[in-house]
Amino acid sequence: SAVISQKPSRDICQRGTSLTIQCQVDSQVTMMFWYRQQPGQSLTLIATANQGSEATYESGFVIDKFPISRPNLTFSTLTVSNMSPEDSSIYLCSETKGAGGFDEQFFGPGTRLTVL
Amino acid sequence: TQLLEQSPQFLSIQEGENLTVYCNSSSVFSSLQWYRQEPGEGPVLLVTVVTGGEVKKLKRLTFQFGDARKDSSLHITAAQPGDTGLYLCAGPFSNFGNEKLTFGTGTRLTIIP
Numbered sequence: 001s002a003v004i005s006q007k008p009s010r011d012i013c014q015r016g017t018s019l020t021i022q023c024q025v026d027s028q029v030t031m032m033f034w035y036r037q038q039p040g041q042s043l044t045l046i047a048t049a050n051q052g053s054e055a056t057y058e059s060g061f062v063i064d065k066f067p068i069s070r071p072n073l074t075f076s077t078l079t080v081s082n083m084s085p086e087d088s089s090i091y092l093c094s095e096t097k098g099a100g101g102f103d104e105q106f107f108g109p110g111t112r113l114t115v116l
Numbered sequence: 117t118q119l120l121e122q123s124p125q126f127l128s129i130q131e132g133e134n135l136t137v138y139c140n141s142s143s144v145f146s147s148l149q150w151y152r153q154e155p156g157e158g159p160v161l162l163v164t165v166v167t168g169g170e171v172k173k174l175k176r177l178t179f180q181f182g183d184a185r186k187d188s189s190l191h192i193t194a195a196q197p198g199d200t201g202l203y204l205c206a207g208p209f210s211n212f213g214n215e216k217l218t219f220g221t222g223t224r225l226t227i228i229p
Binding site for chain 1: 158161202216217221224
């Protein structure tokens with residue numbers, strides 16, 4: 001199992017502003033992931049954050065909009081930049097104890113973002 | 117492109133009834149995982165199936181991996197209100213060496229007491 005915390009748990013933001021979401025895991029891991037879950041929908045991977053290298057973004061997501069930091073093996077941040085109402089979603093981080101991205105993932109509780 | 121399609125998308129049944137949720141793909145997967153997500157929480161892994169035709173049981177939940185490893189099903193016997201949640205299948209996907217999980221479209225299950 002794993003203990004993963006996210007801050008903030010929820011926020012309401014104004015259009016055009018930015019929000020940084022923090023993810024803390026309880027043990028050192030190589031791979032961390034950031035997902036978006038739009039209302040009533042499944043999870044969509046935004047990017048993979050590996051310590052010591054640039055994040056790898058999925059199609060449709062760019063670094064300018066979703067900059068990610070991974071300063072050490074237990075912490076990562078995701079920033080949602082220049083927000084619009086379409087960015088209203090739950091943002092989840094996850095990590096895997098396994099050797100690769102195919103293994104079981106442990107998720108944080110999510111950050112519920114509402115953009116007005 | 118969503119590689120894993122789940123059906124039904126929504127399901128609402130009475131406590132005590134049985135149900136089956138399906139996860140289908142045109143692609144072959146080396147394994148499939150099933151997660152359950154409750155409101156305000158992240159998904160939690162229920163099971164991983166790795167062999168074609170494999171059947172795994174977790175109390176009242178029975179998971180099956182298709183012989184061709186393109187589909188999976190989740191059967192719940194005598195559903196209880198605690199089974200309410202979003203059920204997600206997930207499979208490994210590799211793109212230019214980047215390993216990740218791709219999640220299915222999800223089935224939102226509501227068990228009515």
